[in-house]
Amino acid sequence: MKPFREQNYYELLEILPDASPLEIRRAYKRVFELYQDESIVSYSFFSKEEREEILSLLEKAYLALIDLESRVQYDRRLIELGLMDRDGQYSNKMKEPIPIYDFKKVHFDVFEPDRRLDDLKERVSQNAIIQGILAQDILTGADLHKIRTELDIPLEEIADSTKVQIGMLRAIEEDNLENFPPAVYLKGFLKSYARYLQIDESVVVNGFIKRIGEGK
Amino acid sequence: MPNIWSIGGGKGGSGKSFITGNLGILLAKGGYKTLLVDLDLGAANLHTIIGLPLPEKSISDFLNKKVGTLQETVEPTPVPNLYLISGAMNNLDIANLAHEQKLKIIRNIPKLPYDYILLDLGAGTSFNTIDFFMISALGIFVTTPEPTSIENIYRLIRSVYFRKIRQVLSSHNFRTLAEEAQERDARATVSNPDILLYIMKELDPEKGEILENELRTFNFKLALNQLRKQDNPNIGALICKIIQRHLALKMHFLGNISFDERVHNAVCKKMPFLDLYPYTQTTLDLRTCHKNLLTIDEAEPILQNAVD
Numbered sequence: 215m216k217p218f219r220e221q222n223y224y225e226l227l228e229i230l231p232d233a234s235p236l237e238i239r240r241a242y243k244r245v246f247e248l249y250q251d252e253s254i255v256s257y258s259f260f261s262k263e264e265r266e267e268i269l270s271l272l273e274k275a276y277l278a279l280i281d282l283e284s285r286v287q288y289d290r291r292l293i294e295l296g297l298m299d300r301d302g303q304y305s306n307k308m309k310e311p312i313p314i315y316d317f318k319k320v321h322f323d324v325f326e327p328d329r330r331l332d333d334l335k336e337r338v339s340q341n342a343i344i345q346g347i348l349a350q351d352i353l354t355g356a357d358l359h360k361i362r363t364e365l366d367i368p369l370e371e372i373a374d375s376t377k378v379q380i381g382m383l384r385a386i387e388e389d390n391l392e393n394f395p396p397a398v399y400l401k402g403f404l405k406s407y408a409r410y411l412q413i414d415e416s417v418v419v420n421g422f423i424k425r426i427g428e429g430k
Numbered sequence: 431m432p433n434i435w436s437i438g439g440g441k442g443g444s445g446k447s448f449i450t451g452n453l454g455i456l457l458a459k460g461g462y463k464t465l466l467v468d469l470d471l472g473a474a475n476l477h478t479i480i481g482l483p484l485p486e487k488s489i490s491d492f493l494n495k496k497v498g499t500l501q502e503t504v505e506p507t508p509v510p511n512l513y514l515i516s517g518a519m520n521n522l523d524i525a526n527l528a529h530e531q532k533l534k535i536i537r538n539i540p541k542l543p544y545d546y547i548l549l550d551l552g553a554g555t556s557f558n559t560i561d562f563f564m565i566s567a568l569g570i571f572v573t574t575p576e577p578t579s580i581e582n583i584y585r586l587i588r589s590v591y592f593r594k595i596r597q598v599l600s601s602h603n604f605r606t607l608a609e610e611a612q613e614r615d616a617r618a619t620v621s622n623p624d625i626l627l628y629i630m631k632e633l634d635p636e637k638g639e640i641l642e643n644e645l646r647t648f649n650f651k652l653a654l655n656q657l658r659k660q661d662n663p664n665i666g667a668l669i670c671k672i673i674q675r676h677l678a679l680k681m682h683f684l685g686n687i688s689f690d691e692r693v694h695n696a697v698c699k700k701m702p703f704l705d706l707y708p709y710t711q712t713t714l715d716l717r718t719c720h721k722n723l724l725t726i727d728e729a730e731p732i733l734q735n736a737v738d
Contacts, residue, residue: 217627255665259676
């Protein structure tokens with residue numbers, strides 16, 4: 215170890231070269247308490263002259279480092295002498311706040327369907343078969359099934375996204391009238407189904423309800 | 431070779447014999463064959479601390495050639511695995527040991543067949559005490575958190591340290607180099623060992639390294655005894671820090687040992703404190719010190735490598 219008097223200001227205060235002003239102040243308070251005249255630990259270890267020398271050294275170190283301008287100069291000298299790493303210097307940069315929650319994930323969810331929806335809309339409008347079906351006055355479950363297979367979307371995906379039970383969706387596509395829910399619910403399910411496939415909700419609901427009415 | 435620990439403290443009444451006795455009991459209970467040597471010649475009373483009635487044999491039997499070897503003065507104690515060479519029942523002039531007799535003790539202690547040997551030293555910094563202390567490079571210093579005691583600790587450490595430097599300087603013919611160093615920097619005397627060492631290393635790196643290595647063999651511990659509730663519990667660690675920083679010595683803190691009124695009772699009853707009051711803070715502290723003594727000792731080489 216280097217003798218006390220040969221140590222640089224950072225070593226004297228026992229801090230790292232990138233210490234913040236707050237850390238410097240704390241370090242100075244700590245060493246001052248250890249070396250001051252009243253200290254039970256050090257008063258009998260040093261002579262009066264030695265203590266005065268140490269205290270003045272520590273004060274010099276503190277004053278040089280606590281003032282940003284003189285600190286930059288001192289750092290430059292240490293770097294020139296090769297005693298300090300340029301990257302180890304203190305920079306008064308605010309630290310980036312660390313997010314507690316991962317908000318990005320939520321954004322991702324919101325933006326992803328958008329792209330999918332635009333793409334889907336285009337495919338619906340380009341597809342002649344789908345447009346043909348939608349032009350009909352009456353729509354059956356088989357028609358809906360056909361639209362869905364044209365778009366190549368599995369039923370599970372719709373059930374997962376719309377939260378409509380897959381059995382119910384299957385019943386609609388299979389025209390299984392016995393398992394249909396009351397008309398109010400059925401309309402809601404149809405709307406969700408149509409919205410997910412990006413086809414006109416009102417066309418689907420009206421066409422389908424009309425078809426049920428005929429079936430009865 | 432046994433592990434030898436010198437226990438010193440400068441000031442009288444700081445608890446050297448108390449700590450020696452109780453650490454010895456803990457080592458013995460841990461299964462180590464342990465020997466306590468009462469080297470507080472002229473004021474020996476380690477036997478009372480460990481609950482041994484007045485011993486019949488003592489170290490002066492060996493010095494007077496009543497017995498042939500130091501081993502013959504060893505007394506068993508009530509604690510299994512624990513043995514004692516007492517300094518009681520000595521001649522009245524034992525405190526003023528002749529040089530020849532002192533050397534006889536110093537030469538023979540390391541030859542004794544034990545796992546651990548604890549040397550209980552007297553107060554003060556007389557040559558006898560310092561030379562006995564230097565039987566081993568491993569030392570435990572005992573102090574109380576009072577200025578008087580701390581002052582004496584520094585005196586003792588400096589005395590041991592300076593004596594070692596002088597020994598190395600004269601045995602290696604470093605005198606001229608030391609004088610040269612002092613010419614270059616007036617402060618580079620034996621009383622500022624860190625500066626002396628630094629300048630000697632600059633003048634002659636090879637010789638400076640020899641001195642540094644010799645001083646590095648010292649392995650000191652500090653126990654802070656009789657810590658009362660109102661005392662600053664950091665004093666011990668700070669003392670170690672000052673010594674490490676300004677004397678470039680290895681100094682580790684073993685721990686605080688709480689003050690307890692009942693230590694007085696244990697001494698009066700002539701019973702070991704550990705056995706009489708096993709469930710007290712002070713006993714707990716002694717156990718912590720014992721644990722730290724063993725673990726720090728073993729951890730040393732690993733730490734050394736990590737730093738290098």
